[in-house]
Amino acid sequence: MTKRKILVTSALPYANGSIHLGHMVEHIQTDIWVRFQKLRGHECHYCCADDTHGTPIMLAAEKQGLTPEALIEKVHAEHLADFTGFHIGYDNYYSTHSPENKQFSEAIYLALKANGKIESRIINQLFDPEKQMFLPDRFVKGECPKCHAQDQYGDNCEVCGTTYAPTELIKPYSAVSGATPVLKESEHFFFKLGECADFLKEWTAGSTTLADGRVQPHLQPEALNKMKEWLHPDENGEGGLSDWDISRDAPYFGFEIPGAPGKYFYVWLDAPVGYMASFQNLCSRIGIDFNEYFKADSETEMYHFIGKDILYFHALFWPAMLKFSGHRAPTGVFAHGFLTVDGQKMSKSRGTFITARSYLDGGLNPEWMRYYIAAKLNSKIEDIDLNLQDFIARVNSDLVGKYVNIAARAAGFIHKRFDGCLKQVSDSPLLQQLAAHSENIAADYETREYAKALRDIMALADAVNEYVDANKPWELAKQEGADDQLHQVCSELINAFTMLTAYLAPVLPQVAANAARFLNIPAITWAHTQSTLGEHRINKYEHLMQRVEQKQVDDLIEANKQSIQAAETAPAASTYAPVTEQASFDDFMKIDIRVAKVLNCSAVEGSSKLLKFDLDFGFEQRVIFSGIAASYPNPAELNGKMVIAVANFAPRKMAKFGVSEGMILSAATQDGKLRLLDVHEGAQPGDKVG
Numbered sequence: 307m308t309k310r311k312i313l314v315t316s317a318l319p320y321a322n323g324s325i326h327l328g329h330m331v332e333h334i335q336t337d338i339w340v341r342f343q344k345l346r347g348h349e350c351h352y353c354c355a356d357d358t359h360g361t362p363i364m365l366a367a368e369k370q371g372l373t374p375e376a377l378i379e380k381v382h383a384e385h386l387a388d389f390t391g392f393h394i395g396y397d398n399y400y401s402t403h404s405p406e407n408k409q410f411s412e413a414i415y416l417a418l419k420a421n422g423k424i425e426s427r428i429i430n431q432l433f434d435p436e437k438q439m440f441l442p443d444r445f446v447k448g449e450c451p452k453c454h455a456q457d458q459y460g461d462n463c464e465v466c467g468t469t470y471a472p473t474e475l476i477k478p479y480s481a482v483s484g485a486t487p488v489l490k491e492s493e494h495f496f497f498k499l500g501e502c503a504d505f506l507k508e509w510t511a512g513s514t515t516l517a518d519g520r521v522q523p524h525l526q527p528e529a530l531n532k533m534k535e536w537l538h539p540d541e542n543g544e545g546g547l548s549d550w551d552i553s554r555d556a557p558y559f560g561f562e563i564p565g566a567p568g569k570y571f572y573v574w575l576d577a578p579v580g581y582m583a584s585f586q587n588l589c590s591r592i593g594i595d596f597n598e599y600f601k602a603d604s605e606t607e608m609y610h611f612i613g614k615d616i617l618y619f620h621a622l623f624w625p626a627m628l629k630f631s632g633h634r635a636p637t638g639v640f641a642h643g644f645l646t647v648d649g650q651k652m653s654k655s656r657g658t659f660i661t662a663r664s665y666l667d668g669g670l671n672p673e674w675m676r677y678y679i680a681a682k683l684n685s686k687i688e689d690i691d692l693n694l695q696d697f698i699a700r701v702n703s704d705l706v707g708k709y710v711n712i713a714a715r716a717a718g719f720i721h722k723r724f725d726g727c728l729k730q731v732s733d734s735p736l737l738q739q740l741a742a743h744s745e746n747i748a749a750d751y752e753t754r755e756y757a758k759a760l761r762d763i764m765a766l767a768d769a770v771n772e773y774v775d776a777n778k779p780w781e782l783a784k785q786e787g788a789d790d791q792l793h794q795v796c797s798e799l800i801n802a803f804t805m806l807t808a809y810l811a812p813v814l815p816q817v818a819a820n821a822a823r824f825l826n827i828p829a830i831t832w833a834h835t836q837s838t839l840g841e842h843r844i845n846k847y848e849h850l851m852q853r854v855e856q857k858q859v860d861d862l863i864e865a866n867k868q869s870i871q872a873a874e875t876a877p878a879a880s881t882y883a884p885v886t887e888q889a890s891f892d893d894f895m896k897i898d899i900r901v902a903k904v905l906n907c908s909a910v911e912g913s914s915k916l917l918k919f920d921l922d923f924g925f926e927q928r929v930i931f932s933g934i935a936a937s938y939p940n941p942a943e944l945n946g947k948m949v950i951a952v953a954n955f956a957p958r959k960m961a962k963f964g965v966s967e968g969m970i971l972s973a974a975t976q977d978g979k980l981r982l983l984d985v986h987e988g989a990q991p992g993d994k995v996g
């Protein structure tokens with residue numbers, strides 16, 4: 307077999323939020339593919355990184371009182387821990403804020419410039435006259451110029467997927483202040499994508515013949531159709547490629563453009579370059595020839611797994627950037643659809659916006675989710691649904707009921723009756739039947755038809771279970787003179803389990819590792835799908851997988867509901883979610899904020915955090931619990947003071963302490979203290995604040 311050299315990436319998660327199951331779909335999809343290639347003996351490198359630049363990171367860091375560098379370092383550790391928890395086996399998980407990425411971004415920019423592909427233009431950019439700043443694309447909203455969807459961001463439309471300049475938005479408004487932006491001049495740098503159209507038409511419709519003779523199309527058919535819309539102007543001359551604005555004005559967290567002080571690379575320029583940087587970092591660490599992978603005539607393979615929402619960047623900008631800076635283009639871009647939960651978009655209020663951390667902390671087995679996601683994935687750009695009842699049923703039926711039970715049922719007899727030794731059973735028709743599927747199932751993994759692969763594997767598990775029922779080892783064990791038959795059947799079952807484990811190993815790496823210990827072999831490889839263990843001593847069976855319990859899933863949903871409610875209603879929360887979405891004036895007006903007088907403030911027995919406030923709101927008296935005890939060690943000093951409180955939150959039960967009928971506002975200081983807001987003389991209890 308030809309040994310292939312393959313570089314694989316997943317899209318870079320943005321360092322401004324937690325990893326959720328939506329991310330996990332992609333990283334599980336990629337990881338399964340990479341593990342499959344490695345099991346087949348190929349040289350396959352899996353690189354990823356956090357995407358760390360841009361205005362949202364800058365603003366989020368500011369809000370949290372951190373430098374951007376400190377924020378992205380903290381988030382990097384969280385992201386990596388989440389992915390590792392789901393057994394995502396990157397060879398390198400790096401950061402786009404790295405010396406390698408700076409060097410490559412500059413080199414690619416300078417090469418494009420030397421190639422005549424960069425142009426400086428004075429443009430009129432949207433400027434927020436209230437905030438006195440140029441507005442980044444994501445901070446301008448308005449109507450999509452193509453499909454006329456409302457409230458779309460300034461860089462691309464989430465409804466129809468078109469990308470455009472923020473100035474093309476219809477009825478734009480500043481998401482920072484709500485003001486209507488004005489145009490202001492600024493020098494920007496453009497990548498002349500329009501000049502790359504001939505190359506891109508050829509590349510997007512093209513394919514690469516691999517070392518093993520297979521023909522790999524660069525894009526999936528649905529993606530190619532989308533590209534055709536974007537590459538070819540329609541009869542009205544609409545559409546077609548626009549040149550790409552790759553610079554942003556200071557202040558910006560990113561890399562300054564060489565020779566252009568105060569101008570920074572737009573985050574989307576250095577993000578895909580982050581794939582190279584992560585790989586270069588790996589190469590220096592373990593001694594791989596970077597150039598062999600990225601030179602223009604490279605014969606290695608390079609694949610990018612991405613979500614359908616970032617096709618434009620990966621199927622147009624990125625190949626053009628690579629090509630015209632003297633590098634190779636990707637071998638394939640593999641897009642997937644979005645994750646829905648119980649048929650609906652993931653929702654924070656329904657608790658279905660499930661973070662990776664909540665899943666792991668809830669003690670749910672990550673391989674359950676890996677299996678379930680894999681059982682839904684194919685090579686198409688289709689959304690996939692996590693149906694929670696189906697999740698429980700399928701994992702319990704397939705993995706526990708059909709698969710691990712095979713080993714559990716046979717291993718005991720092998721130990722009790724045959725000193726842990728397997729019999730040679732290579733001529734077993736059952737095992738030959740299992741082995742015969744090896745190349746078909748391999749082909750399904752190779753082409754990302756995981757759902758089909760798992761259906762075939764489970765059909766084989768069914769065949770093994772039918773064999774168990776037909777031969778009933780527990781009855782053979784009671785029969786006189788049936789020892790040899792019992793040994794035969796149980797040895798076949800352990801070998802069948804080994805083969806099934808090899809088939810499932812890309813999806814269930816932890817089970818495969820534990821099974822290898824039980825089977826007393828160094829590791830499971832793809833060769834085990836077609837071979838038997840021979841006369842071989844196995845170790846004692848230890849349980850490989852528990853069933854999913856309904857309660858675990860219920861608790862998971864509840865935990866995600868609570869985390870969002872805590873963030874929304876926690877008294878004087880000391881951290882604020884980064885500014886990803888701005889509240890409108892109307893949103894603000896929904897909150898009824900009032901002046902209230904403290905009738906009595908007291909410590910709460912059994913809580914080190916809470917103070918109990920008896921408040922006079924003028925129109926009525928209420929009790930509010932506030933988590934500021936650490937900042938006000940002498941609560942009685944607050945008696946008689948005026949405070950500011952939200953009056954129209956739903957009453958909230960505070961554990962065993964009672965019901966809180968609102969929220970008192972306080973300022974969170976840099977050193978973690980909370981200070982109540984002062985009310986000047988003349989204001990009365992019940993007065994409206996706004």
Ligand SMILES: [Zn+2]
Binds near residue numbers: 450451453463468
């Ligand atoms: Zn649109």
